[in-house]
Amino acid sequence: MEVTRLNFGEIIPELENDITSSHFLAIDGEFTGLHTGQDFNAFDTPQQYYAKLRSGGMDFLLVQLGLCTFRYNKDTGQFTHKAYNFYVFPRPFSRSAPDPRFLCQSSSLDFLVSQGFDFNKLFKEGIPYLTEAEEKKLREQLEEKQKARANSSSSKNEDSSASIPIPEEHTELIEDVCVRINDFLSNDEQDELILDGYNGFVRKLIYQTVGERFDSRSMHVETRAIDNHNRALVVTRALSDEDRKKKEEERQEQEKKELDTAVGVSSVIRMISQSGKLIIGHNMLLDICHILHQFCTPLPESYSEFKELVTFMFPRILDTKYMSCMDPFKDQISSTVLGHLHKTLSGEPFELVNVAPAVEGRGYASAEEKAHEAGYDAYLTGVCFLTLANYLGSLEEPAKKPVLPNSPLLRPYINRLHLMRVQDVTFIDLTGEDAEPPRDHVFHVTFPKEWKTYDLTQLFSPFGSVYVSWLTEASAYVGLHRRDQAQLVLNTLTQSDTYSVERYTEHVKRIKQTQRQ
Amino acid sequence: MEVTRLNFGEIIPELENDITSSHFLAIDGEFTGLHTGQDFNAFDTPQQYYAKLRSGGMDFLLVQLGLCTFRYNKDTGQFTHKAYNFYVFPRPFSRSAPDPRFLCQSSSLDFLVSQGFDFNKLFKEGIPYLTEAEEKKLREQLEEKQKARANSSSSKNEDSSASIPIPEEHTELIEDVCVRINDFLSNDEQDELILDGYNGFVRKLIYQTVGERFDSRSMHVETRAIDNHNRALVVTRALSDEDRKKKEEERQEQEKKELDTAVGVSSVIRMISQSGKLIIGHNMLLDICHILHQFCTPLPESYSEFKELVTFMFPRILDTKYMSCMDPFKDQISSTVLGHLHKTLSGEPFELVNVAPAVEGRGYASAEEKAHEAGYDAYLTGVCFLTLANYLGSLEEPAKKPVLPNSPLLRPYINRLHLMRVQDVTFIDLTGEDAEPPRDHVFHVTFPKEWKTYDLTQLFSPFGSVYVSWLTEASAYVGLHRRDQAQLVLNTLTQSDTYSVERYTEHVKRIKQTQRQ
Ligand SMILES: Nc1nc2c(ncn2[C@@H]2O[C@H](COP(=O)(O)OP(=O)(O)O)[C@@H](O)[C@H]2O)c(=O)[nH]1
Ligand SMILES: Nc1nc2c(ncn2[C@@H]2O[C@H](COP(=O)(O)OP(=O)(O)O)[C@@H](O)[C@H]2O)c(=O)[nH]1
Structure with a gap:
């Protein structure tokens, strides 16, 4: 299903x-x-x-x-x-x-x-x-938000920061918005007034002016996301205490449900x-x-x-x-x-x-x-x-x-x-120690970056077939098929300007030491 | 469209x-x-x-x-x-x-x-x-691949690395595959033989055995991806020199077209x-x-x-x-x-x-x-x-x-x-120097991480409204609306255990110096 x-x-x-x-x-x-x-x-x-x-x-x-x-x-x-x-x-x-x-x-x-x-x-x-x-963090944040709302519900719309002087190019627009809000409040035709098409700064100016000129007991402004990406201001008439309480309860219920989902x-x-x-x-x-x-x-x-x-x-x-x-x-x-x-x-x-x-x-x-x-x-x-x-x-x-x-x-x-x-x-092994099979037959090899797998198998050919596992373009692990050849490799392949061959265990030990330093 | x-x-x-x-x-x-x-x-x-x-x-x-x-x-x-x-x-x-x-x-x-x-x-x-x-790298790789193919077309199927002994549990399977290939080659019913359902190691063993037992002039093996994720071996009969050349030309044409696309x-x-x-x-x-x-x-x-x-x-x-x-x-x-x-x-x-x-x-x-x-x-x-x-x-x-x-x-x-x-x-400005407006009225402020924008506007309230731009939870840039208040800020807000206030320009200079060290 x-x-x-x-x-x-x-x-x-x-x-x-x-x-x-x-x-x-x-x-x-x-x-x-x-x-x-x-x-x-x-x-x-x-x-x-x-x-x-x-x-x-x-x-x-x-x-x-x-x-x-x-x-x-x-x-x-x-x-x-x-x-x-x-x-x-x-x-x-x-x-x-x-x-x-x-x-x-x-x-x-x-x-x-x-x-x-x-x-x-x-x-x-x-x-x-x-x-x-x-989830825990979001539940805490939600609780805080709800508490903050309960405390602020009585305070004014106004932003408590000192006010920004309204730039000249925006005064006409702001006055126009105030007229529209007045119209909206003075008749009952619409439930809400949506003020769309203003950028963040203009919205801030509107908030500020509304706080100064309108009574928060008669109206309320909030920002709402519309069409996913844009934000608009929404003006509503203030509610009676009882309606406000009921609306707040519904809102809390809704918020909790959202979080559960x-x-x-x-x-x-x-x-x-x-x-x-x-x-x-x-x-x-x-x-x-x-x-x-x-x-x-x-x-x-x-x-x-x-x-x-x-x-x-x-x-x-x-x-x-x-x-x-x-x-x-x-x-x-x-x-x-x-x-x-x-x-x-x-x-x-x-x-x-x-x-x-x-x-x-x-x-x-x-x-x-x-x-x-x-x-x-x-x-x-x-x-x-x-x-x-x-x-x-x-x-x-x-x-x-x-x-x-x-x-x-x-x-x-x-x-x-x-x-x-x-x-x-x-x-x-989830409930025990992992296996640590012996890797005496494995060697860490470095070489010119032009080498291919073929060159490595050639190098090791006197000791039988090998398994090559690339690390970088100039190094690889090479595993012998015939484990009894390991000592012979060490005796034979150690002296060269072109490549270097080191026992797997030595290599791992050296890496760990370097990391510790 | x-x-x-x-x-x-x-x-x-x-x-x-x-x-x-x-x-x-x-x-x-x-x-x-x-x-x-x-x-x-x-x-x-x-x-x-x-x-x-x-x-x-x-x-x-x-x-x-x-x-x-x-x-x-x-x-x-x-x-x-x-x-x-x-x-x-x-x-x-x-x-x-x-x-x-x-x-x-x-x-x-x-x-x-x-x-x-x-x-x-x-x-x-x-x-x-x-x-x-x-694109350049892929064109070079393709050329190399085609060259390599041209050179190897005459050589044997056999892998040049020393051969891996076939583990006992796989011998029956490998023998079985050889019988199937023999059958395929000895009659003309099918164009190709698909060997599906073997992991990489088994495929390697098959390649190796085929190289040892079959004549590369009579047949050819290659790996092909099927159903997107799995790989199968495909056996085909060898072609005449002329057919092989024609097929190779078609293949090169196809590869070039693919790359162009x-x-x-x-x-x-x-x-x-x-x-x-x-x-x-x-x-x-x-x-x-x-x-x-x-x-x-x-x-x-x-x-x-x-x-x-x-x-x-x-x-x-x-x-x-x-x-x-x-x-x-x-x-x-x-x-x-x-x-x-x-x-x-x-x-x-x-x-x-x-x-x-x-x-x-x-x-x-x-x-x-x-x-x-x-x-x-x-x-x-x-x-x-x-x-x-x-x-x-x-x-x-x-x-x-x-x-x-x-x-x-x-x-x-x-x-x-x-x-x-x-x-x-x-x-x-794509074709000139970018503007560098004066930022004397901007301050870098650090403070306890509990502070909110409100605390910052309160701190700066004697100097008019401010613009707060958060950097981390304990620092922000604060811009004065009234630029003439900048000196007053420096005289007033510098001594505190709770917060620190520094000119924007000083802060930037200090950061650059630290980065240089
Ligand atoms: N001077 C000044 N500019 C502001 C203020 N708040 C926002 N702005 C500017 O207004 C623009 C849009 O603000 P923002 O909050 O990002 O809203 P957005 O349109 O939703 O992205 C940005 O360029 C901000 O720099 C403020 O308090 N003072
Ligand atoms: N002993 C040995 N094992 C090999 C060799 N080549 C591949 N394998 C193993 O075979 C398995 C699958 O090989 P791989 O090339 O990754 O093929 P895949 O099935 O397409 O992922 C892996 O577990 C390898 O360790 C080899 O030459 N010798």
Whole structure:
């Protein structure tokens, strides 16, 4: 189901119920871009990887959140699902609301639009959001504003600053405005008088003159935004005390409602967090980072605080990309791209789990091709998860089916996020120390910037095949395939004016020392 | 007329002719945002203003370029116009093309979409562009690539690096692929064999094995992008020398065409520049900056180089916002917002010039309300310009009409760009030194961050009214309305633990010294 700000309020009770009664949830996000160009390196440590992700990726926007709830029915022994596609856009709801700037990557927008993503709908009907800190600040500001209004309601229209002499070229205009206000006040035909077409300075002069010449008990002036960009002055007749009070109450009610609405998607994330359900995603590190950063709180600089934050917000996570890269799956699955994975799981030796929509029109059928709609990808991820889980069960003696989200068989896969493009550390361990595989066979090499990969493989050819991971145009990490050749490299390749070769561990140590100085 | 990449190629000859035969051009741009939040200050110097514009505004994208050509017909004594709306989007056209990242401001997107701007069309059909440096680099790269292809066409498929041993879990898959290739080569049923669903590592293994086992004279493997994000290997039968040559020629032709197309909107800007025509805009500093930065060359850091760049590219510019703020117009025009200006110029003492479309369907009628479509705003700007110009002529003895773009009456307004929000310098003088009005009456004030404007006006109340221009939450520039009070301020307000007051000129001098150290 598509969720925009037009139906968001309505669906909340249903959504809340779906989340609470579900057995697990699957999520997926669509973004305006992936990275600012700073490339990941095959020998990044998980900590370095996180630092790059945080500094280079979080300025993009999550514009669609897919959420799929999965529920197990004991009687039928079947799962059903319900899918939600939230359009997400931080349209400022008032002048004091945040007006976020965000990055876009051309190729990502091109990709989304080629998949049928509707950007006009996004910008028109996207649901807003606020981080917790933003919400808190806005609530405080609103309270202050309301208090200030209560205190000033008795004081005069007049600006308390000393008055500006009216420049000659504006006197006629100002006199003219006063005549129009007098006319307006002396008959009851109109409810308000709109004074449009004056710049900020002229408006200031009008405020000042009105304060001097008119009684604030009989009339009121305020600035109002019209046609989005221009501002006009609006003159209204003063109200009786009772009417004023009633109007003020209505206004406060309205302001509170506006702010509640502005919390938008963030309230969905809070629901998910509070439910404590198992959350499934495919290659979900980026999704998790964006969800926390955009809807909850800016990502912390510290990698260990990041891990704590994730497990605090989402205590049980499972990444199907990680799962399908591990035993007993890795030898049977030649590509873990979501579409490919789904195809592989549709054949032997797997038994694809059929998950019907809980309600007609609120879900997908596997056969449908809506790839890259976030809700569909979330649905597909859930189906893959159930299929992988059941396969684990089928290997047991006696075979277990179905394998439910709380099964101990899943334990090895919980709270581990797949790491893309890193050579030898395949996941982030959210609740433990990350692996630190030995890198004695890896070297930091510097060379003339004219060199290509070919020159590096030539240089190392006496020691067998190598894996080259570029750092800059004049440096790279080079990994030996034959680890036993490492000492030989150090004995052979150290003396040269053209290039330099240093052990990975030495290089990292030296970098750390330089940074400390 | 709407111009997208679907009709861009077609309209170029017509556009070229329209520009060459025009008497002047009007332009306008729509952007994904305005500024990153760093605010302009009422006492910025033009140089400071430019520095802020450059660092805080150029990461946004110009997404629509409005161009309106105006032509004077001597026989009828009338102007006609033709309007173009270019949708602009840097969709990468190949893997080596730039994939720009750009900023968006939520409120700006909200504004554009509320005006009916079609973002789906933008991202799908927007016309690309290249700066001169980007184009040059891509042409060189293409040449190199083509040369490399020519040299390698005779060599083997095999990768020259030492081979990677095939991991056990992949041997079955690789053998299977070899069987499929053999089958494909041994009968003529298919033109190509697509090997889809393998990750980068497996693809590398396949390349390597193919190189070892198959004769490159009989078959060819290449990587091709499918469904936008995934890559597949494509196997084809080798061609005869003649066929290969023909195919290579076609490919080179295609690559050159692709690159020419990629220059897109930049070629329009070059046409405009080369035409040397008078270019009109309304509040056009931002438009000029974006046009140069996006389509020609990144804005220079130096302010004087910026001025040189503008006059080099566009030797004659006229800003109708600047013009209407100056004598003899300023007393008669209370708001210079484009819509307001047009309305004011529609009444006495002005005589709005009627400019019909040169061709039915290629322009606007004044009555139409298409505000904030770039082409319409350009059209309106041109109409306002002609009306202002004719008004100048009507003041002459004897009255002159029409006033054409080369009239000496326009000289005082040429090459001066309106400066928004600066108190006392109203324009950038592109061909001279900017004004440096005395600021003896302005003070730099620091104070506790709890202070509001009210506290500042209170502090200065003995010296009359003041203009407060905030710098940070604890500092501001304060300008006296009564300049003669400046010395009194210095005598009275210098001794305090709570605040400090310093002459503007002293403050600026001190800042410069600190920066130099
Ligand atoms: N002398 C003087 N100029 C002012 C004052 N307030 C605003 N202005 C000028 O009026 C113009 C528009 O004001 P602004 O508040 O930015 O309104 P905007 O039209 O909504 O952007 C600017 O050029 C300001 O410098 C004031 O108190 N004194
Ligand atoms: N051992 C080894 N791994 C490689 C080699 N080339 C690529 N990989 C791994 O294969 C995976 C995908 O490679 P990549 O070139 O990024 O292809 P992508 O699937 O298009 O992103 C990565 O995890 C790489 O670490 C290689 O030469 N040796």
